[in-house]
Amino acid sequence: EVQLVESGGGLVQPGGSLRLSCAASGFTFSSYGMNWVRQAPGKGLEWISYISSSSSTIYYADSVKGRFTISRDNAKNSLHLQMNSLRAEDTAVFYCARESGSLGSFDYWGQGTLVTVSS
Amino acid sequence: DIQMTQSPSTLSASVGDRVTITCRASQSISSWLAWYQQKPGKAPNLLIYRASSLKSGVPSRFSGGGSGTEFTLTISSLQPDDFATYYCQQYNTYWTFGQGTKVQIK
Numbered sequence: 001e002v003q004l005v006e007s008g009g010g011l012v013q014p015g016g017s018l019r020l021s022c023a024a025s026g027f028t029f030s031s032y033g034m035n036w037v038r039q040a041p042g043k044g045l046e047w048i049s050y051i052s053s054s055s056s057t058i059y060y061a062d063s064v065k066g067r068f069t070i071s072r073d074n075a076k077n078s079l080h081l082q083m084n085s086l087r088a089e090d091t092a093v094f095y096c097a098r099e100s101g102s103l104g105s106f107d108y109w110g111q112g113t114l115v116t117v118s119s
Numbered sequence: 120d121i122q123m124t125q126s127p128s129t130l131s132a133s134v135g136d137r138v139t140i141t142c143r144a145s146q147s148i149s150s151w152l153a154w155y156q157q158k159p160g161k162a163p164n165l166l167i168y169r170a171s172s173l174k175s176g177v178p179s180r181f182s183g184g185g186s187g188t189e190f191t192l193t194i195s196s197l198q199p200d201d202f203a204t205y206y207c208q209q210y211n212t213y214w215t216f217g218q219g220t221k222v223q224i225k
Contacts, residue, residue, distance in 0.1 A: 035214070037163075045155075045163065045206055047214040059213060095162055104210055105153035107174065109162035 002026040002108045004096050009113030016086050016117070022079040022096030022110055030054075030074035033099035035106060036081050038092035038115075046092075049081065050099065064090075086117045121145055121209050125217035131225040138194040140220045142207035147187045151211040154183055154192045157219075158203045166205075167192065197222070 008020040022034070036049045049070040050059040058070055069082040079096050093114050097106035122145040132138050142152065150170040155163040165174050167183035170190055180195040194201055202224055207217040 044219045045157075045208075045216040047208075047216065050214070061213075100165075100168065104151075105165055105168040105208065106155075106163075106214075107165050107168075109164070111162055 002098070004098065004108060004110035006094065006096055006110045006113040009094065009115045011116045011118065012086055013119050014086060014088060014117055017082070017084045018086065018115060020081040020083065020094055020096075020113060020115070024077045024079065024096075024098075027098070027108075029072075029077040032101070033057075034072060034079045035097045035099055036068075036070060036079075037095045037097055037106070037109075038090075039095070039112075040089070040092045043092075051079070083115070086115075088117050091115060091117050121148060121212055121215050123207055123209055123215050123217040125205075125207055125220050127220060128218065129221045129223060131223050132197050133225045134197055134199060136197045136225075138197050138201075138222060140192045140205055140207075140222075142185075142190045142192070142217050144188045144190075144209055144211075148209045148211035150186050151209060152183075152185070152190050153208045153210065154181075155206045155208065156201075156203045157206065163206065194222075 003025045005023045033052045048061045051070045067085045071080045093112040095112045096110045098108040100107040124143045152170045154167040157163040171183045184191045204219045204221045
């Protein structure tokens with residue numbers, strides 16, 4: 001069974017940093033691209049970052065470019081999102097999601113971790 | 120950037136109704152479109168990919184259609200478990216979601 005479990009969310013002050021992790025199991029992690037998607041309270045879904053299976057290709061949404069860094073450790077079946085210079089508007093539930101193949105749809109999602117940016 | 124616009128934003132319907140949600144892309148995305156269902160407090164769940172392909176395990180009352188810039192998600196006979204928010208997503212160029220359509224009880 002495919003499982004994605006996010007961790008690392010919490011309360012952080014504006015300008016602060018946080019590192020999210022996503023633990024993957026039930027599939028060959030090193031064969032799939034992975035994504036981070038966020039959802040602000042009461043709002044819709046926003047894709048924010050993609051990393052290919054070998055980490056050779058990385059994309060970011062303009063809203064987080066230069067502040068967030070995606071990475072992965074295939075030996076540990078884990079995905080990470082380093083978030084710096086956090087703003088109030090970054091407050092959201094962050095989901096990791098598996099890309100189904102060839103820059104496609106997201107076929108499995110984690111349960112999400114809440115990040116709150118507030119003083 | 121490719122923008123995705125869903126209509127309506129909210130839809131009120133009864134169990135057994137046929138329901139159709141529309142998604143329009145700001146430029147052609149061929150058939151690179153997916154539909155997701157999300158229930159409150161839960162992660163999204165993939166229903167349809169490549170505009171009309173049903174993900175394994177998804178009930179056959181869900182169907183998708185369209186290509187280019189206009190797409191539809193149809194629920195042939197609405198069930199109690201289907202009251203949720205639905206999102207379209209383009210993956211022709213990066214990924215962009217529509218703003219969502221909430222299907223609520225009439």
